[in-house]
Amino acid sequence: MTRLLFVLAIAALPLQAQRDARVTLSEFVYSSAPFASAHASTIEDVGGTLVAAWFGGSSEGATDVGIWLARKVDGKWTVPVQVADGAQSDGTQQPCWNPVLFKPKTGSLQLYYKVGRNPREWWGEVRSSPDGGKTWTVAKKLPAGILGPIKNKPVQLASGTIVSPSSTESGDNPPKWRIHFERSSDRGATWTSVVPFDAAEINAIQPTIFVLPGDKLQALVRTQSQKIFELSSSDGGASWSELAPTELPNPNAGIDGVALRDGRELLVFNRSETERTPLTVAVSKDGKSWTDLVTLEKDPGEYSYPAVIQTRDGMVHVTYTWKRRRIKHVVIDPGTP
Numbered sequence: 639m640t641r642l643l644f645v646l647a648i649a650a651l652p653l654q655a656q657r658d659a660r661v662t663l664s665e666f667v668y669s670s671a672p673f674a675s676a677h678a679s680t681i682e683d684v685g686g687t688l689v690a691a692w693f694g695g696s697s698e699g700a701t702d703v704g705i706w707l708a709r710k711v712d713g714k715w716t717v718p719v720q721v722a723d724g725a726q727s728d729g730t731q732q733p734c735w736n737p738v739l740f741k742p743k744t745g746s747l748q749l750y751y752k753v754g755r756n757p758r759e760w761w762g763e764v765r766s767s768p769d770g771g772k773t774w775t776v777a778k779k780l781p782a783g784i785l786g787p788i789k790n791k792p793v794q795l796a797s798g799t800i801v802s803p804s805s806t807e808s809g810d811n812p813p814k815w816r817i818h819f820e821r822s823s824d825r826g827a828t829w830t831s832v833v834p835f836d837a838a839e840i841n842a843i844q845p846t847i848f849v850l851p852g853d854k855l856q857a858l859v860r861t862q863s864q865k866i867f868e869l870s871s872s873d874g875g876a877s878w879s880e881l882a883p884t885e886l887p888n889p890n891a892g893i894d895g896v897a898l899r900d901g902r903e904l905l906v907f908n909r910s911e912t913e914r915t916p917l918t919v920a921v922s923k924d925g926k927s928w929t930d931l932v933t934l935e936k937d938p939g940e941y942s943y944p945a946v947i948q949t950r951d952g953m954v955h956v957t958y959t960w961k962r963r964r965i966k967h968v969v970i971d972p973g974t975p
Contacts (some may be wrong), residue, residue, distance in 0.1 A: 658932050663969040667708050667715050667957065676706070678789065678892075679957040679965045680945045682739035684747050684770040687711065688949075690957050691721070691737040691749060692965050703733040705751050709771050715967075721774050722765060724753045735760060738787040739771075742794055745825060747771055750786040757807040762786035764826075784820055784829045789844040789943070790894050795853045799823050801875040803845035803857065804831075815841040817859055819875050834869060834878040842867055842881060846905075848897040848925065856903070856925050862890050864911040868925070886920075886928060887911040892943040899948065900975055904931070906944035906956055917941040917958060923975060932970055934958070941966075948972075 667679075673694035681690045688710040695703030705722035708715045724732030735752040742748070746766040754760025762780035767773060780786050785804050792802040800822045808814040818833040841862040848856045855871040859881070866886040870879045886907060891914050895905040902921045905928065909918040916936040920928040934956065935941035944958040954970040 660932050660971050660973065661934075661968060662953070662971055663967070665715075665967050666960070667965040667967050668718050671706070671718050673702075673706070675962050676965050677959045677962060678736045678943050679959065680737050680739045680791070681947055681955055681957045681967075682741050682747065682791075683947055683949045683955070684741050686950070687770050688955065688967075689739055689747065689771040690715075690965065690967065691739055692957075692959075693734050693737060693751075694718070695733070698962075699733050699756065701731040701733055703735075705734050705737045705749070707737075707749075707771060721749065722751055722763070722777060736789050738789065738791055740787070740792050742800065742825060743798070748826070749774065750780075752785070752788075758809045758813060760785075781829065783831060786820070789892050790846040790945070791947075793847045793849050793855070795849065795874050797823075797853065797874065798825070799874055800826060801847060801855065802829075803847050805843035805845065805859075807843065814838070815843045815862070817842050817845050817857075817881075819845070819847075819857075819878070821875055832875060832878065834881065836880045840867060840881050844892050846893055846895045847875075848895055848903050850897065850925075858884065858886075858893060858895060858905065860890065860892055861888055864888060864890075866893060866907065884926075884928075889913055894944045894946045896946050896948050896954070898954075898972055899952070900972075902972070902975055904946065904948075904954060904972060906934075906946050906958070908942060909933075914940040914942040917944065919954075919956070919970060921972065931972065934968055935960075 676694040679692040691707040694706045704720045706718045707721045737751040740748045746768045749765045752760040762785040763777045765774045787802045802820040805817045816837045820829045842859040844860045845857040853874045865883040866888045867881045893907040917934040919932040922928045956968045960966040
């Protein structure tokens with residue numbers, strides 16, 4: 639009888655809870671919005687308040703695509719508001735792309751994003767918010783040759799140095815992809831660009847950076863080679879090792895990761911060489927061997943471009959594109975090593 643009651647109780651749980659008890663919350667950031675398509679989300683924790691942003695419009699690359707943002711207040715996401723667009727001084731309109739939220743150890747919340755007709759021609763802009771995403775400064779264009787973080791968040795080292803993961807796509811046909819890193823020792827006032835010496839040999843973009851003890855860094859990158867590649871730095875991002883393939887598949891889709899406070903690395907990626915499904919969360923103790931922790935999505939469709947952070951309570955928060963129509967937010971208990 640007891641066993642029967644247990645089975646019935648499990649059956650009564652929501653489907654997500656049955657699927658994986660590590661998932662403590664699964665929700666959409668919004669239920670309706672004045673745009674048809676959404677993609678490339680980002681998430682940050684500002685004093686205990688979650689802030690999420692993404693680009694939204696009629697379709698990726700359309701001139702009506704802007705940067706939209708919502709905040710989670712009293713357990714509910716606010717109505718999305720547009721915080722940036724591509725309006726130009728000559729009256730023309732350019733699409734916006736790939737927002738990245740970043741809260742440095744001191745100072746205001748920052749919002750980096752791209753403006754331009756396509757990834758070959760876009761440029762970087764940044765705004766800041768002194769009140770956790772409620773209001774924003776006027777956009778500032780980044781210096782020539784500096785694009786800002788392309789998809790994933792910068793990291794800040796113990797020294798205060800900020801290392802931003804970036805990349806370029808050339809005007810060749812087909813375009814050539816090349817990763818680089820942008821470093822600032824003055825809280826983003828000035829930047830220098832660091833290009834791994836073999837970056838041109840492998841078509842790779844959109845690094846995600848893990849900060850390891852001693853300001854050592856590991857970066858995993860999206861590629862066209864059906865594998866996630868990696869490289870590392872032992873000097874705070876001033877120089878990098880050669881790119882090398884990992885055991886993880888990549889269907890030419892964005893990834894994101896975070897170094898957990900317990901010493902493990904956590905990565906969110908599409909476990910496929912060809913499709914943007916399933917969307918998987920994996921962990922590693924050494925950055926080499928990975929164990930799947932949670933499968934967030936496995937049905938047909940596109941579930942892609944994850945962003946991930948760990949909040950002060952130890953929970954992991956992931957946002958991602960859900961079928962190009964919505965942005966989903968999932969909270970995961972990563973457990974212990």
